[in-house]
Amino acid sequence: MIYLDNAATSYPKPQEVIEAINDCINRCGANPGRGTYSMAMNSARVLYSTRERLAKLFNVSDSKNIIFTANATLALNMAIKGVVKEGDHVITTMVEHNSVLRPLTWLKEHLNIEVTKVDCFNDGRLDIEMLRSSIKENTALIAVNHASNIIGGILPIDEISTIAKEKQIPILVDAAQTAGHHHRDVEKTEIDLLVFAGHKSLLGPQGTGGLYISPNIELEELIQGGTGSQSRDPQPRNRPERYEAGTPNTSGIAGLGAGIEVIMNEGLEAVRKREKALIDRLIDGLMAIPDITVYGPKPKEDRVPLVAVNLAGMTCHMLAHTLDKAFDISARGGLHCAPDAHKVMGTEETGTLRFSVGFFNTEKEIDDTIMAMEKIAKDSSVK
Ligand SMILES: Cc1ncc(COP(=O)(O)O)c(C=O)c1O
Missing domain, CATH: 3.90.1150.10 (Aspartate Aminotransferase, domain 1)
Known part of the structure; x- marks a missing residue:
């Protein structure tokens, strides 16, 4: 069989990923962050070490700003719905995935937001002048794809980020297709929010993904619930716990960590x-x-x-x-x-x-x- 659908999810997964998942299920079957006994601590270490690898990959100085999610879709929903408020204006592009388009459509219907979709040329280039001239007083977010999952072209994130910074508008980058493939230094480019899929070029298993949240962004959390660390109501505000309610996919995250290591060893x-x-x-x-x-x-x-x-x-x-x-x-x-x-x-x-x-x-x-x-x-x- 010749598998040529890696943009949906990568296959096969490296042996190292399979072994890391297996080892985690056998050795770290407890809930991370929810106990101080040895196995719970081992689970917590799995999360920590994958977070650190992601931080290195994206040049994030504090790995607490990286949040694990089940996929890029959830991370995009968290980022968009955590920033945008009633009546806001959002700029996006004509090459977005439904994971950006549909949350924006939902917000249009439920919170009366306005969305401008910046044109792209058929070779994937963005009409950067249109982006610049679309900015309004109430523009609350610029949400852009790093690379289209169908055209394949790379969007000029550095340029978009500079425009966004001039107007102090947060920028959200959907790096589902590029994480593990095209280098992205989030601190140098001053990206506020970056979403990655763990199961595509990062070679992790399905059910992995995540979100980088800049320390300058106070994102509202999408869901509340048990975080283990602090059990009193309300939801804690410290990262990553604030954004990671519920039992995580510990074995999947172990596999993701191994996938990142494979990529990094290879270069x-x-x-x-x-x-x-x-x-x-x-x-x-x-x-x-x-x-x-x-x-x-x-x-x-x-x-x-x-x-x-x-x-x-x-x-x-x-x-x-x-x-x-x-x-x-x-x-x-x-x-x-x-x-x-x-x-x-x-x-x-x-x-x-x-x-x-x-x-x-x-x-x-x-x-x-x-x-x-x-x-x-x-x-x-x-x-
Ligand atoms: C550009 C882009 N954004 C978001 C997604 C959604 O990713 P996930 O399947 O991890 O939710 C995809 C998936 O193909 C994608 O290509």
């Missing part, structure tokens, strides 16, 4: 270069096939390792089905939870098929995929 830049070479190889191969349209940044330009395509005469769903059934290649067709990004690409009606490469893909798998696509494009009986 973030080395991983990025290898995956970029694979996606460029795939793009070159696909562009040479008649009837295939390839979307996104121009070949060789910076992008996350994914590419959206369409084949004339076949729906993206049928293409995904054929790749799976006839060639054992896993790739996803549809709108990929980013309907606006498809408006940008002109594929709102058709959707696209998305290939996304990851840590374990090889050149041979890329070449086999190109051959499969050639065959499908040529052979009407496969179509």
Whole structure:
């Protein structure tokens, strides 16, 4: 099987991740932060060490500002709903995932907020002048994707952050597609809120993700409940407890810690270069096939390792089905939870098929995929 859906979740997971999860379940089965006996302390150490690794990865000086969540979606909801108040104005972009779009739509309906979506070009570039001119007196948040999960282009976070700082507006970066792939120094860039998925390029298991909250932001917590450390009502205000009510996914977080270590031992830049070479190889191969349209940044330009395509005469769903059934290649067709990004690409009606490469893909798998696509494009009986 050739797995090319790493933008949804990475597969397979490194052996180190599997062993860390197994070891944690066997050795640290107690609740962290909720007792002082040895096993509870071991569990607490698991959380601490993964938090520290994340802090190193994003250059966060105090790891207490990193909050664990079940996925990027929950972290995005916490960030958006913790900042935005009734009647506020929010700026976002046309390449956001539903995990940003839908909370904003909910806030429009329930708290009467106003949302401006900044245009993007079909190669994924942001209309930065539109962003600048969209700022209003009551703009309470700029929420932007670091990289689109369907176009693949990288947004200019440094530039956006500078504009936001000039006007003292908090900036939220959705780094679901870039964490573990493109370096991001949150303190240097003065990012206020950064969301990551633990189960994509960071190689952790599903059910992991998180949120960095700058010490300058007093975010309202989305949920209240048991935090272990202080049991009197109301919810404590210290971090990370304030934002981590309920029993955490300790074994998943152990796996995430191991995944980050794998990436860091390999070197973030080395991983990025290898995956970029694979996606460029795939793009070159696909562009040479008649009837295939390839979307996104121009070949060789910076992008996350994914590419959206369409084949004339076949729906993206049928293409995904054929790749799976006839060639054992896993790739996803549809709108990929980013309907606006498809408006940008002109594929709102058709959707696209998305290939996304990851840590374990090889050149041979890329070449086999190109051959499969050639065959499908040529052979009407496969179509
Ligand atoms: C850009 C972006 N944001 C948010 C998400 C949501 O991530 P999760 O599935 O971890 O909630 C995804 C998932 O694909 C994504 O690509």
